[in-house]
Amino acid sequence: MIYRDIIIIGGGAAGLMAAVGAGTATHCADGILILEKMPRPGRKIIITGKGRCNFTNVKPWSDFSAHIHPKAGLLKSAFYNLPPESLSEMFRQAGLDSVVERGDRAFPASYRSADVVDTLVRMARQAGAEILCGKEAADVRTAVQCSAEDLCGSDKAGLQDMDSRARFRIQCSDGSIYGCRKLIVSTGGLSYPASGSTGDGLGWAEEWSIRTSPTFPSLTAIVPAGYKAAAAPGTPDHGPHHPAKRPLKGHIDRSIPMSAKGKALNGVQLKNIGLSVYAGDGILCEETGDIDFTDGGLEGPAGFKVSRKCVNAISNGARVHIVIDLKPAVNQDVLAKRIEALWREIGNDRRSTGKTSSERLAVLLGKLLPRDLIRGFLLYNPGLDHTKLASALKNWRMDIAGYVGYERCVVTAGGICSSEISPRTLECKKIPGLYFAGEILDLDGDTGGYNLHIAFSTGYLAGQSAAGSAT
Template sequence: GGISPMFPPPEGSSAGAASNSNRFKIHLADGATHICSKLIIATGGLSYPATGSTGDGLQWARSLGHTITPLFPSLTALVPRGYKDAKRFFADAQNDSGNCRSSYSADRGRGPASSKDSSAEAAGAEVSSGGISPMFLPPEGTSAGAAVLPDLKRHIDRAVPLTEFGQKLCGVSLKNVNVTLLIQGTAAEEEFGDIDFTDGGIEGPIGFQLSRKAVKALVNGSKVALSLDLKPGVSLTDLTVRVKDLWAEIDRDPRSQRLREKERCRILLGKLMPWELIPAFTAAHPEIITLERRGRADTKVWVNLVSIAKALKDWKFDIEGHVGWERAVITAGGVSTDDVVPKTLESRLVPGLHFCGEALDIDADTGGYNLQLAFCTGYLAGQNASDC
C-alpha cells in the first residue's frame, strides 16, 4: 500500500503528481484505491509490530518530504550485563551462510524466519506480508543493511534465554527504591518508586521511566548503567551502623551459635531485603564474604558488614541492551513537529495532510500520558481535517 498526492508536491520532494486537485490517492494492499481531499496519518510508530504498527505511516510521511527524527524504542525493558545469554543465543542461531536468526522467531506471532527473511531481520528490520520495512528508517539512498550479527549493545529480544544470574532475579519486585541512570559514568536522571525484574530485564514504573534516555544513549554508543539504592531513606553512615547492630543481635542469639558464618549472613540479609532477592544480591557482591586461610585445614569466613551497607546503597547494573520494538510500549521519534502546524496538526508541506499520535515526534512518561497524547492529537487532527 501507499499514498500518492494528486497535486504538485513540495519542491525537492520525490512524490509524484497526478493533477492539481489537492487530493490523495490511497493504494491498499489488495489493489483497491481510495481518493480523498483530507488525510490523517494515524498509523502509530514501530512498537508492537504484531498489531500492525510497522512504521508504514512514517515512510509515507518521509516520501512526501517530511523530516523523520531518529526512532528508538521507549518505555521498554533494560537488560543488565550478564542477565541474558545473548552472545551464545545469536551464535547458535547463525547458519552456515552467515545469516543469523535462521531458526529464530521474535514475539511477533510468526513462525521460524525463512532464509530470505533472515538478512533483513539481522539488519534490524520487520518482515511483513507486504515486504520489508526498516525498524530504524535508514538515511535516504541507503538500504536497511547487510546480514550482520545484531548489535548486542542495543536490541536484545525477550526470547533470548536468561543466564543463571538472570533466573535468580527474574520475578523479583522491589518497592520504594531509588534508581539513578548513569551515562558515561555521570548521573543523567534519578527516579524513586518500584521496579520489576522480568524475562525481559528491568521494567516497572521507574524502569520504564528511565528507559528513554537509556536507550537513546545505548543507540548512540554510550556506556549506560543503573545504580540501585535499596535503602534510600537512610544515609550510608546510618545504614552501616544499622547493619552492625543487626549483626550483633544475630551474634547474641543462642540459636545462631551453631550456624556457619554464611548462614548467619543470610539471616542478616533477610532482615534488610526480600528473601527472594538474596541469591542474586550475594552473587553480584562476592566481596561481602571473605575467606581467610589460616592453615592447610583451617579457613575463617568473614562477613564484611561495611561492604553489605555499600552494596545496599549502590548496587550497580551495567546495561548491555534493551528489549526492542516487539515489546516496547511506545516509539520515540517520528514526524518532526517543525513540519506541522501546532493548532491543527496539518502538514506545513502538504495541504490537507494531518498527523496524530505516535506518528509525530512526541512522547511522554509512563502513567497514561501517551494515551492522553494519542486521544488529544487524534481529536485535534480529526476536528481540523473535517473543518472544510
C-alpha cells in the same frame, strides 16, 4: 478509484478520534473513511493499562506538559482543543463513565479497555465515518508524486471513475484504490507490531522528504549486564524505507533466554527504592519508586520512567550503568551501624554455632532484604561480606547491556519532526491536505494516560482541521 473527502489511515486511538473530529464539520459531503489493516480497529487500545485502559490524565497543562517528550509545544493546541476533562465528558455523553485514580489517571468506570474501543467506534460511526478493516494501505502517493492518470484514470479494481478531486491516492495491499482530498496518517509508531503498528507512516514520510526524528523504544525494560544468556541484537526486516529496519544499538530481544542471574531476579518486585542512571560518569536521571524484575529485565514504574533516557543514551553509544539504593530512607553510616549491631546479634545467637560466615551473611540478609531478592542480589554482588553490605545495599551498581526493543516497549519515541507540522492544525507544512496524528508524531509521554491523550487530542484536532472546522 473510490473517492472520499477525508481518508484516515489507521484506526487506532488517533484515527478513530480523527473521524470524530472530522464529523464535526459541515461540508464533508463525500464522507470520511478509515482504512485499518487489522481485522478490527483499536487493537492496541485493548492491551492498554493491562486491559483497563488508562485513557487520559486529568492534570492541568502546566503539570501535564512536564510528562511529554521531547518538547510539549507541538501538543499544546491539541491539548487545549480537547483537554482531559472534555475527553472524559465526550466519553460520558457517549455512555462511557470514567473514574480517576491515584496520580490523576482516568480509566473507564468498568475498567474494561474493550468498552473504550466500542465507544470510540460508535462515536466515529455516528460522526459519519465508515470503517473498513483488513485494509492495509500499501502505497500512498501525494498529488505531486502521481501522474494525472494515477489519480484520475481507470483503476485496477475496474471502477473506471475519473476523480479530479483527489489529491492523494492510496493503494491497499488487496489492490483496491482510494482517493481523497484530505489525508490523515495515524498509523502509530513501531511498538507492539503485532497490534498493527509497524511504522508504515514513518516510511511514507521518508519517501515524501518529511523529516523524522530517529525513533527509539521508550517505556521499556532495560537489561542489566549478565541478565540474559546471550545478547544477539535483532532487527526486523519490514522492507525498504522502513525505520524499523535501522539497527538499534543496544537492542536485546525480549525472547532471548535469561541467564542464572536473570532467573534469580525474575519476579522480584521492589517498593520505594532509589534508582540513579549514569552515562559514563555523568548522572542522567534519578527516581524514587517501584521496580519489577521481569523476563525482559528491569521495568516497573520507576524503571519505565528512566528507560527513555537510558535507551537514548545507549543507542547513541554511551556506556550506561544504574545504581539502586535499596534503603533510600536511611543514610549509609546509620545503616552500617545497624548492620554491625545485627551481625553481633547473629554471632551471639546460639543457633549460629557452627555456621560459616556466608551462612551467617545469609541470615543477616534475611533481616534486611525481601527473601526472593537475596539469591539474585548475591549473584550480582560476589565476594560480599557484612563489612561491605551497607555500601552494597545503598549503591547496588549494575551495568546496563541494552534494552528491550519495539517488540515489547509501550511507546515509540521520535517520529515526524515538529518543525514539519503546523501545531494549530497538525497539517504538514510541505504537503497541504496531509495531516499527522498520534504516536507517529515526535511526541511521547510517561506512563499515566499521557500517551493515549496525545493520540486522542491530536487525532481530534487533525480531524477537525482536515474537515475545515478547527476551532
